[in-house]
Amino acid sequence: MQLTAAPNPTEVRSIELPWGVCRYILKRSKRRSVGFLIGDQGLQISAPLRLPITELNDIIATKSSWIEQRLKQWEVRCKQTISLSSLLDEGKPIPVRGEPYHLETLPPRCKAMLNPWTKSIALPACESTLQRDKAIEKVLKAHAKEVFTHMATKLLERQPAAQRLPSFSIHLSSPGSRWGSCNSKREVRLNWRLVHYPPQLIEYVIAHELAHLVEMNHSVRFWAVVESLMPDYHTPHKALSKMNPAEVPVL
Numbered sequence: 001m002q003l004t005a006a007p008n009p010t011e012v013r014s015i016e017l018p019w020g021v022c023r024y025i026l027k028r029s030k031r032r033s034v035g036f037l038i039g040d041q042g043l044q045i046s047a048p049l050r051l052p053i054t055e056l057n058d059i060i061a062t063k064s065s066w067i068e069q070r071l072k073q074w075e076v077r078c079k080q081t082i083s084l085s086s087l088l089d090e091g092k093p094i095p096v097r098g099e100p101y102h103l104e105t106l107p108p109r110c111k112a113m114l115n116p117w118t119k120s121i122a123l124p125a126c127e128s129t130l131q132r133d134k135a136i137e138k139v140l141k142a143h144a145k146e147v148f149t150h151m152a153t154k155l156l157e158r159q160p161a162a163q164r165l166p167s168f169s170i171h172l173s174s175p176g177s178r179w180g181s182c183n184s185k186r187e188v189r190l191n192w193r194l195v196h197y198p199p200q201l202i203e204y205v206i207a208h209e210l211a212h213l214v215e216m217n218h219s220v221r222f223w224a225v226v227e228s229l230m231p232d233y234h235t236p237h238k239a240l241s242k243m244n245p246a247e248v249p250v251l
Contacts, residue, residue, distance in 0.1 A: 010025065010027050010028070011026050012024075013025075013026050015060055017060070017068070019064065022060075022071070024043040024045050024060075025043070025045070026047060027045070027047070028048070028049045029047075029048075029049065030048070030049060031046060031047075031048055032048060033048070034051070034059050035047075036063060038071065038073075042071065042074060043067060043071060084133060084137075085129060088133075089129075094121065094140075096114070096121075096140070096143070096195060097199055097202070098197060098201075101121050103122075104121070104123070105122070105124075105125055106123060106125070107124065107125070109124060112124065112135050112136075112138070112139050113139070114140070114142075114143045140192065141172055141192050144190075144195035145170065147195060147202065148170055148172075148190050148206060151199070151202060151206050152170060152188070152210065155210060155230065156229075160228075163225075163228060165210055165214060165225075166186060168186040168187070168210070168213055169186065170188050171187055171188065171189045172189070172192040173191055173192070174191060179191050179194060179205045179240065180209040182209045182210075182212035182216075188206075188210065188213075189209075190206065191205075200235070201239060201240055203236070204233050204236035207226050207230040208233075208237075211223075211225035
């Protein structure tokens with residue numbers, strides 16, 4: 001009896017589409033449908049473990065126009081993006097909540113930490129640039145989760161008891177074109193790179209997504225909920241509408 005090897009959970013593949021060769025990262029998992037995402041590394045496709053590659057190619061072909069358009073947008077964002085590696089290599093500070101944070105080196109085996117009092121990110125000596133970047137991302141994500149959770153709690157305290165929002169959970173995400181999202185499971189997902197921005201902008205995104213817990217639209221009622229959470233939301237709303245997630249440093 002011949003055994004068939006299990007498909008590689010993650011692999012880089014390419015497919016010929018009407019507009020040219022498309023390179024993508026394929027991730028296999030125990031899911032039932034095919035998902036498409038334009039992330040930091042370009043096109044990422046999630047597919048069921050047992051879906052034949054021929055069927056997957058047919059599905060990808062039906063999304064050809066969408067993929068072409070989104071990849072062009074991704075390429076433009078990449079050209080506009082400042083990498084954290086570049087900032088660090090040039091000795092420039094990292095923006096954290098709108099303020100410049102400098103990198104400090106700790107002795108080996110010390111725990112990495114972000115210090116809001118000294119405005120610094122301290123890391124143990126790293127063997128490579130990649131190791132350094134991953135360590136900084138881990139520190140920034142931990143800080144983002146803490147900051148976002150605290151801000152969400154403070155925003156809720158502004159609401160009258162009769163208008164309290166339902167319970168929810170905060171999650172981090174790193175999409176290329178969204179600041180945040182909210183689903184029917186009451187999962188509020190926030191782009192962790194918001195941690196680079198001033199507090200008022202972060203609070204607005206959180207208030208916006210919290211309002212979606214009760215109004216999954218952008219109706220008059222939705223904006224009334226946003227205003228109840230953040231009365232001065234108009235200023236950050238206008239500021240953020242002129243930006244996009246590609247304007248903050250990425251790894």
